[in-house]
Amino acid sequence: MALAAVVVVILLAGGGSDKHDKKGPAESSGGTKRSPSPSLRIPSELPSELPSGLPSELPSRLPSGLLSDLPSGLQSLVPDLADDEVPYYMLGTGDCFDTSAARPGQAAKRPCGAPHDAEVVKVGELDGTYSTDAALKKAASALCAAPLERKAAQQSAGTVRGTLVQYPDSGTYRTGIDKVACSLAADLGDGTHRLTAPLT
Numbered sequence: 309m310a311l312a313a314v315v316v317v318i319l320l321a322g323g324g325s326d327k328h329d330k331k332g333p334a335e336s337s338g339g340t341k342r343s344p345s346p347s348l349r350i351p352s353e354l355p356s357e358l359p360s361g362l363p364s365e366l367p368s369r370l371p372s373g374l375l376s377d378l379p380s381g382l383q384s385l386v387p388d389l390a391d392d393e394v395p396y397y398m399l400g401t402g403d404c405f406d407t408s409a410a411r412p413g414q415a416a417k418r419p420c421g422a423p424h425d426a427e428v429v430k431v432g433e434l435d436g437t438y439s440t441d442a443a444l445k446k447a448a449s450a451l452c453a454a455p456l457e458r459k460a461a462q463q464s465a466g467t468v469r470g471t472l473v474q475y476p477d478s479g480t481y482r483t484g485i486d487k488v489a490c491s492l493a494a495d496l497g498d499g500t501h502r503l504t505a506p507l508t
Contacts, residue, residue, distance in 0.1 A: 392416050396474040397487035403428045404503070407472070407493075415474075415489075420506040426472050426493035427507050430455040434475070434486045441477050448475035452490030459492055462508055468492040469501060 393414045399405065404424040405415035418424040432451045438444045452473045460468055472491040495501040 392418075396489050397476070397485055399428050399431065399489050401428050401431055402506070404506070405491075413474070421504070423502040423504050424494075425502065426491040427503060428489050428491045429459045429507070430490040432488045432490065434481070434488060438478060438481060444475055444478060444481060445473075448473050448488045451488050456490055456492060459507060463492070464508075467503070468507070469495050 393408075393411065393416045396413055396415050399415055399417075402420075403415075404418050404420040404422075404427045406418055406425045408414060408416070420427060430452065434444065434447055434451065436447070438447060452471070456471050456473075460471075470493045472489075472493045474489040474491070476485045476487070492507060494503045
C-alpha cells in the first residue's frame with residue numbers, strides 16, 4: 309500500500325498538467341471507490357464471570373519420575389530433602405560434615421562439637437574457562453593450597469590428617485556451579501580418626 313502511494317505521488321508529480329487534482333491522497337485516479345478503513349472498538353464492559361472450566365485446585369502429587377529422569381551428573385546437584393545431606397557447594401566456611409565414598413558430591417552436615425570427618429576452611433569460586441576435569445582439579449587445588457596450609461599449621465599435632473578439595477566437574481561447571489570447598493579432614497576413608505571439635 310505504501311509503495312502504491314509513492315508511485316501515485318511520482319505519477320502525479322511527473323504529469324504535465326497544471327490542473328490541481330482534488331482527489332484525496334487515498335484515492336486512485338482509476339475511478340474505483342475508496343475502501344473503508346477498519347474501526348477499532350474496545351468493549352465497554354469486562355465479563356462478570358470467569359469460565360467455569362478452570363481447575364479449582366492444584367494437583368496434590370507431582371509425577372514420580374521427575375528426579376530420576378535427570379541427565380547423569382545432575383542428580384547429585386539436587387539436595388535429597390529426606391536427610392541431612394547437601395551438595396558440597398552449599399557448604400559454608402566453618403561447616404562441619406561427614407563424607408561418603410558412595411556420594412562424593414554430597415556432604416552430611418554435622419555439629420562441629422560432635423564427631424565429623426571434615427571442616428570447611430574456605431569456600432572459593434573458580435573463574436575462567438576449563439574444558440577438562442583435570443584442568444578444574446588443578447585450578448581448585450591451587451585455590452585451596454594456601455588457606456589449607458595456614459589453617460593446618462594452627463592445629464594441634466595429630467588433629468587433622470588430610471585435606472579435602474571439592475570442586476565441580478566440567479559438565480557441572482558449564483551449568484554455572486563454580487564453588488570450591490577447601491576442607492581440613494580427619495582420616496577420610498577408614499573412619500578410625502574423627503574430628504570432635506571446631507578447628508582453631
